[in-house]
Amino acid sequence: MVTLRKKLQQIEENWLKKRVPASERRTLDNRSLFVFPNRWGVVFGLLTLVVLITGINYQNAMISASAYLLIAMCLLHIFQSYKNLAGLTLEFDRAESAFPGDWITVILRVHAGDRERKGILVGWLPDRYARFNLDKGQSRDITVRLPAKRRGALEPGRLLVATSWPLGLVTVWSRPDLSVRAWVYPEPVHAEPLDADTQEGGDQDQRRKHASEGDFAGLREYQKGESVRRIVWKKFAQTGARVVRDFEVSSAKPEWVDASAWAHLETERKLSAMCEALLALYNQHKPFGLRIEQTEYGPDAGEAQLRRCLLSLAQYEGR
Amino acid sequence: MFRRNFTLSPADTFPSQGVIKLLLITQGATLLLHAMRVPVWLTILCFVLLSWRFWRLRSGERDLLSNGVKNSLAVALVAIFGVSNGLNFTVEAAIAFFLLTYSLKLLELKSYRDAFVFAVLSLFLIILVFLYGQSLLEVSLVLVSIVLPLAALLALQDAEPGSAGWLKRFSAGARILGWAIPLLIFIYVVFPRVGPLWAMPLKSNSAFTGLSEKMTPGMISDLAGLSSRAFRVVFNGSPPPKSELYWRAILLDGFDGRTWYRSGLQSGREIGLYRTGAPLPPGPQGSWDYEVAMEPHNQVWGFTLKNYVMVDESPRLSVDGTLLFRDSQESLTRYRMVQGEWPEEDPGQWRLTRLPEGVNPQTRALVQELRARHADDESYIQAWLSLFREQPFFYTLKPPLLPGEHTIDQFLFETRQGFCEHYAGAMTFALRAAGIPARVVTGYMGGEYNSSGNFWAVFQYDAHAWVEAWVEGRGWLRIDPTGAVAPQRIESGLRAALADDAAFLENEPLSLARLSNYSTVAWLRNQLEYMNYLWHDTVVLYDQNRQSNLFSRWFGENKWKRILGLLGVLAVGILVLFAGALLYGKTWRRRPPVALRPQWILERKLRRAGIPVPPGSLTPAELLSYATPRLASGREGLKAVLEEYQALTYSRSSAGEDVSEKRRALERRIKSLRLKRLRR
Known part of the structure; x- marks a missing residue:
């Protein structure tokens, strides 16, 4: 049974690959849209049959007519649902990276095109999706959050776009492949480097101290793009204002996080340790750099540098 | 890919306030539509449940009842219903039960699935209103109220349920309905009509009104309180004068001292005695003199004037001149009649002079006295009619009750106030006591002519009873003693005869029929009657025959061949298009990336x-x-x-x-x- 199902899934997957090839932007059309009554539609159909038989058996013309009305509404439902999706354009805009256990935010841009859209679902089964309406001509960013699990690429696969508007009896859906891909950073886990002497400074204790204290320089307003970890939540709870601790960037000598310092660990643990080290340096507001195999990132300080380094860890494919 | 069956809203999502309010409105409307036909306590109870839910919603509570409370409440209510209803399996009881369980669903309405099911149930309950009638009133009620569950379903699919106001929701529902109506008309015209697939066990108890197969004093005057229509008639050519429109329904030939009944008719189905003779042959094909469109009355008989025979196979006309269908008529029925003499059957074998012994001694004495003076049957009859005319007899809808054993004595010598059944019963008794075969005929008398539609409408208050007597050499004579007492009843109808009688339609104070003395109201009523006539005649009675005729008109005599041919051409055309699309479509579709x-x-x-x-x-x-x-x-x-x-x-x-x-x-x-x- 299981293998048969797998096989069927494979066949469907291959068929879809040909019929709806991957692209980062797709306008839904008759090639990529599928229509089928859902289970409520089947229930509704059975009830319609009951009405029809009641009409026939009681020779009641108006009850029969009501059954025809229900049939007519179901038929029109197919077209209305189809038109509700056809012409809708979807684009994969970006996906924000996250640590394992956090949520990855996938941002999809949808364009309504020349008609109003109602009750459209976009996302991934079973429960990661967003529902929205669109006005005629409206474009909008839709956010879908996916759980970040393991370090590396997160590829949720084909997207599901579906609607049951207007009456919820027929579902029209499409499974475009927008090549959605997100990166999951390594889990920051502290591990002692192989030989502290090979590292600059070697002041393990000093580093710890700085990590906890930092060169605190006051509070300032939160800016978009900054790590939410720096928000002073206590302040937020009191006043509702998002403020972050501002630190003076220390002009100290840049420190390097080198992969070879953890060469004794297996890849994932090594990356985790490097991640932890990067975060610690970042929290000290020192310029830092990442050296992994022959590639160097930085040295530099700040959020952007941290993100670049973490991304390279997430994308690391070597051993 | 079809095996992926997903719901667009997770089944456990709590539906929005707007959706629940829409559902509550829908439920209220559904309950009102059925309120006239189900027990009052049930409607009130359902409204209590509705108000409770509404109050719960207003206070923002999401938690409803605990499972235990909910289940015991449901069981208790269903049990109360079962006890009060008993083993009464009628359409009304079924609908009442349906309404009760439907309203109980409110107690646990808290998910997408519940809301969906509730809306769909409302939709079906609204449609069931057509079991009560199919006139324009019911159609407009259903069309208006069906918008509500549609609006609820639409709101359920909307990703932003709070974004639209009531008006927008309702107009969206109406639009869905409006789009479907042209398609509905098409299906209605072409969908094949078939007969009942199996007998429906459910019978209606109160949905049908009309004559019954018995006559006790007071039964026909009860009908005079109803303004519902019994049937409509269209005459092909000029109709007989109004005072000749005696629509015969049933013959009552048995008398037990109080009630006149049909001796051969048992349980409304078995015709027994009256089936002994062969039915009269149908008239010449293609010609007809009048057509009756009969409202459902759940009885086997139809209505006909004397000396008209049927055009089609059904209904059959029995030898005594009653029109009988094979089954009880539960839907609008149409039949045509054509002029044709009825054979005057010999009454001897029916023993139509039998009377119970020892009742009404005073009347019997009077009969002997009159019979002694009038040996000739016809002058004896005339003597009785002049008695009614000259003595102080009164025609009234509210005659005093006749509780005693000798009801006819009481009526003739004490109260002297009666409706048509009192006069017809007394007259028949007097004829039989004198040895003249006689029987009571019930049916309708007269009707109202609708000049806009050129048809006659006969209402329940036109119900009437008269007498037929067998006079040697003259055959069956129709005798109407009511005419002797109140000639206006025969000439202008009941409304004119009882213009000042407060009892006329006393339970329908706002009925248009009652107010018809005002000319605008009369005109309005006439127009409504006409519109309903058109509706019934063109839409409701569009049956197998009409469909076949319509197809004949469109496709000619060999219509089935042509329709098949047309379908064949269509199928081939579609196939060719499809094949072409497959062949050439490749070059169209092989647009490169x-x-x-x-x-x-x-x-x-x-x-x-x-x-x-x-x-x-x-x-x-x-x-x-x-x-x-x-x-x-x-x-x-x-x-x-x-x-x-x-x-x-x-x-x-x-x-x-x-x-x-x-x-x-x-x-x-x-x-x-x-x-x-x-x-x-």
């Missing part, structure tokens, strides 16, 4: 120049080596564009570079290439 389009354009250009490039499998280098030796001119241009194309497609483009702009430029260059085939 944008990235490969320059080569695709180039290949097309080469083919047009006369070089047969094989489709879709060559690399740019292969294409170059294939085409170059076959070209007379343009070799350099070809090489240049192919190199550029290769560079564009197969090399990594650096970020930010606009590839599509370059590609378009390349496509323009390819289009402007001048290629010439090498001739050998």
